[in-house]
Amino acid sequence: MxxxxxxxxxxxxxxxxxxxxxxxxxxxxxxxxxxxxxxxxxxxxxxxxxxxxxxxxxxxxxxxxxxxxxxxxxxxxxxxxxLARTFQNIALFRGMTVLDNIKLGAHAHLKTGLPAALMYWGAAHREEMALRDLVEKKIIDFLEIEPIRKQAVGSLAYGLQKRVELARALAMRxxxxxxxxxxxxxxxxxxxxxxxxxxxxxxxxxxxxxxxxxxxxxxxxxxxxxxxxxxxxxxxxxxxxxxxxxxxxxxxxxxxxxx
CATH class of the missing domain: 3.40.50.300 (P-loop containing nucleotide triphosphate hydrolases)
Known part of the structure; x- marks a missing residue:
């Protein structure tokens, strides 16, 4: 077949x-x-x-x-x-940190509503913990970018910026x-x-x-x-x-x- x-x-x-x-x-x-x-x-x-x-x-x-x-x-x-995408011309938020840029990639999968997210209750907290586990333990370690996780993207060399963009795409699962x-x-x-x-x-x-x-x-x-x-x-x-x-x-x- x-x-x-x-x-x-x-x-x-x-x-x-x-x-x-x-x-x-x-x-x-x-x-x-x-x-x-x-x-x-x-x-x-x-x-x-x-x-x-x-x-x-x-x-x-x-x-x-x-x-x-x-x-x-x-x-x-x-x-x-x-379906996730990386671009020929880097499409990152240059003033934000590496970690925050990567977390943005997961927004399509977050399910909690705005009130719960604002109050950081229950499901919203669990989602945030799951997201942190995905990003910090799997994606950042996998792409070997732990040392730059708190740096602003705009301060990074071109090759590292491309790696961060790949990380953000992977955060979309x-x-x-x-x-x-x-x-x-x-x-x-x-x-x-x-x-x-x-x-x-x-x-x-x-x-x-x-x-x-x-x-x-x-x-x-x-x-x-x-x-x-x-x-x-x-x-x-x-x-x-x-x-x-x-x-x-x-x-x-x-x-x-x-x-």
Missing amino acids: AQQPILSMEEVSLSFGGLTVLSEVSFKVNPGEIFAIIGPNGAGKTSILNCIGGFYRPSAGRMFFQGKEITRTSPDRRAAMG PKVLLMDEPVAGMNAEETEDMARFILDIQEEQGITIVLIEHDMNVIMDISDRVMVLNFGQKIAEGTPEQMQSHPEVIKAYLGEKKG
């Missing part, structure tokens, strides 16, 4: 005015895998993540998450269902984590650390990852499957090894060899 995908797109198209950004893109992501999306600048990669997250509404086609259609589901509802160029702008050591964390998130926590990245070494090292876009169209899909030798991929993205 075929495995049911955790996330899928069916012939999704996206247009802005007269400009077609995505054209009938279809793919399926299996539970627990790292699914990478690559392609030249302007190929439509980030637009796919924006459609999945609910920031863009497709012009045509459908999207499914855990067997339920989410094409018209609001972004906050998708987050509560288990995602089933699928969408990552937009997680190692962009990082040096070799920071890139190696982030690649290790991504693999650990998949292997130890069982979180499915959909990844956009220009660093081909990272893509080839950690991805289970790769989809290639060019001018908003899917041109190939397969294992990293298959994509490295695929003629359309070589032509569109990896560069043609000149004789």
